[in-house]
Amino acid sequence: MSVRVRFAPSPTGYLHVGGLRTALYNYFFARHNNGKLILRIEDTDRTRYVENSVENLIKTLTWAGIEFDEGPHVGGPYGPYVQSQRLHIYREYAKILVENGWGYYAFDTSEELENARKSSPHHEFKYDRYKMRNQFTLGEEETKRLIESGAPYVIRLKVPENQDIKFIDIIRGEIVVNTKDIDDQVLLKSDGYPTYHLANVVDDHLMKITHIIRGEEWLPSVPKHILLYNAFGWEVPAMAHLPLLLNPDRTKLSKRQGDVAVEDYIEKGYFRDAFVNFIALLGWNPSGDREIFTVEELIEKFQLEKVNKAGAIFDIVKLDAINAKYLYSKPIDELAEMFAYWVEKRGYKGFSKDYLARVVALLRERVKKLPDIIDFAPYMFERPKEYDREYFAKHWSGEVEQHLKNLLNIFKNIEVFSHQNLHDEVMKYLNERNLKLKEVIHPLRLAITGLSYGAGMFETMEVLGKEEVIARLEDFLTRILPTLVEKK
Numbered sequence: 313m314s315v316r317v318r319f320a321p322s323p324t325g326y327l328h329v330g331g332l333r334t335a336l337y338n339y340f341f342a343r344h345n346n347g348k349l350i351l352r353i354e355d356t357d358r359t360r361y362v363e364n365s366v367e368n369l370i371k372t373l374t375w376a377g378i379e380f381d382e383g384p385h386v387g388g389p390y391g392p393y394v395q396s397q398r399l400h401i402y403r404e405y406a407k408i409l410v411e412n413g414w415g416y417y418a419f420d421t422s423e424e425l426e427n428a429r430k431s432s433p434h435h436e437f438k439y440d441r442y443k444m445r446n447q448f449t450l451g452e453e454e455t456k457r458l459i460e461s462g463a464p465y466v467i468r469l470k471v472p473e474n475q476d477i478k479f480i481d482i483i484r485g486e487i488v489v490n491t492k493d494i495d496d497q498v499l500l501k502s503d504g505y506p507t508y509h510l511a512n513v514v515d516d517h518l519m520k521i522t523h524i525i526r527g528e529e530w531l532p533s534v535p536k537h538i539l540l541y542n543a544f545g546w547e548v549p550a551m552a553h554l555p556l557l558l559n560p561d562r563t564k565l566s567k568r569q570g571d572v573a574v575e576d577y578i579e580k581g582y583f584r585d586a587f588v589n590f591i592a593l594l595g596w597n598p599s600g601d602r603e604i605f606t607v608e609e610l611i612e613k614f615q616l617e618k619v620n621k622a623g624a625i626f627d628i629v630k631l632d633a634i635n636a637k638y639l640y641s642k643p644i645d646e647l648a649e650m651f652a653y654w655v656e657k658r659g660y661k662g663f664s665k666d667y668l669a670r671v672v673a674l675l676r677e678r679v680k681k682l683p684d685i686i687d688f689a690p691y692m693f694e695r696p697k698e699y700d701r702e703y704f705a706k707h708w709s710g711e712v713e714q715h716l717k718n719l720l721n722i723f724k725n726i727e728v729f730s731h732q733n734l735h736d737e738v739m740k741y742l743n744e745r746n747l748k749l750k751e752v753i754h755p756l757r758l759a760i761t762g763l764s765y766g767a768g769m770f771e772t773m774e775v776l777g778k779e780e781v782i783a784r785l786e787d788f789l790t791r792i793l794p795t796l797v798e799k800k
């Protein structure tokens with residue numbers, strides 16, 4: 313039997329990081345087994361529908377490198393893979409359930425349901441099919457009459473009483489749930505739309521899904537789905553419910569503690585391969601302590617049986633560490649290409665690829681993400697707007713000013729403006745006067761960058777180039793310095 317799996321998001325706005333993990337595990341599993349991966353849009357809850365989210369989902373999944381074999385954008389044998397375009401199918405199957413005694417019509421108004429809910433002890437409402445307004449209490453004749461008169465109705469699942477439902481979850485092992493804890497689910501709503509349960513089961517069957525891989529939050533739905541599979545006489549697919557994603561304090565991952573949309577992480581400048589690598593390790597590790605894997609390796613090593621039951625912590629510190637490893641190992645040319653996008657986005661124009669490559673080479677080991685270089689060293693793209701006053705107060709004196717003036721003249725005469733030559737010339741100047749490097753290096757850094765920290769100063773000057781360094785030093789000595797001295 314060839315493997316067919318699906319990712320079945322609801323278009324409620326954006327792709328959640330947990331959704332990406334589910335999509336990736338489905339993708340790894342499909343590719344590992346030479347199977348097919350299907351994208352299905354579950355949009356039957358119209359109250360949660362958000363405009364453009366299908367396009368966004370597809371865009372983000374494509375960014376992550378996930379390729380679908382069938383889906384709304386690639387087509388396939390099962391018609392549109394968008395549930396709202398398959399309503400006639402679910403209606404037909406809901407009718408079959410009524411005919412074979414597994415489903416029944418109910419006519420309760422929302423008010424009646426609300427009252428029943430309110431008067432139920434401890435608010436543990438369970439639909440009582442022998443008390444409410446439905447096929448059982450009204451009888452066949454009246455039911456038929458109501459339907460023909462156009463009265464709104466829903467179709468509910470007739471859940472058998474006190475029956476154990478058993479199933480095996482690939483990650484969690486055997487699970488047993490008694491039907492006394494299961495409500496008579498609505499399967500078809502009064503607006504003619506199916507609920508998640510009906511549409512999900514019907515589609516997984518019709519689309520010949522062999523393995524259902526999804527988040528743990530869907531585990532409570534499984535017994536209801538198994539009743540449906542039984543009611544239709546269909547085989548139940550294999551199932552694997554992936555562990556919850558947690559905040560570092562072990563609470564459920566929430567927007568309040570950080571970003572949960574994949575788009576937010578793209579915006580922040582994480583690399584696609586690093587982010588996918590990080591997400592893939594939430595709940596599974598192919599081998600011991602190793603952390604860096606290519607997608608090909610993840611596909612090759614993926615085993616559902618090895619996924620953990622326990623919740624996985626979404627740890628930004630770890631994400632940053634993984635991203636930094638990619639940043640330190642990617643070819644500079646490739647990084648310069650990507651960096652150009654961020655530099656431009658921040659409004660800096662006119663920098664050559666060659667200059668950007670040198671900036672990246674100089675600074676990448678000081679940050680975790682490519683665009684962070686711009687925040688760390690804005691002076692590589694514009695003259696300093698401010699100067700660190702504390703640093704100035706600590707390192708400034710009249711003598712220092714004289715040294716900088718002398719060094720400026722020396723710099724003007726350096727033909728090849730390399731960090732080595734800069735270093736040698738400065739050392740020569742200092743040795744002649746019996747001075748230490750620290751007496752001029754901090755003032756130089758301040759004058760050229762405005763800041764108290766950064767990469768090696770001679771290397772920084774080399775990348776900025778002779779013309780720029782000289783211009784900055786001249787400007788500093790003539791225009792900036794008096795304002796700083798005044799306020800010192």
Ligand code: GLU
Nearest residue numbers: 320321322354512526530
């Ligand atoms: N539509 C559900 C969701 O939004 C899919 C759950 C499932 O995979 O069965 O996650």
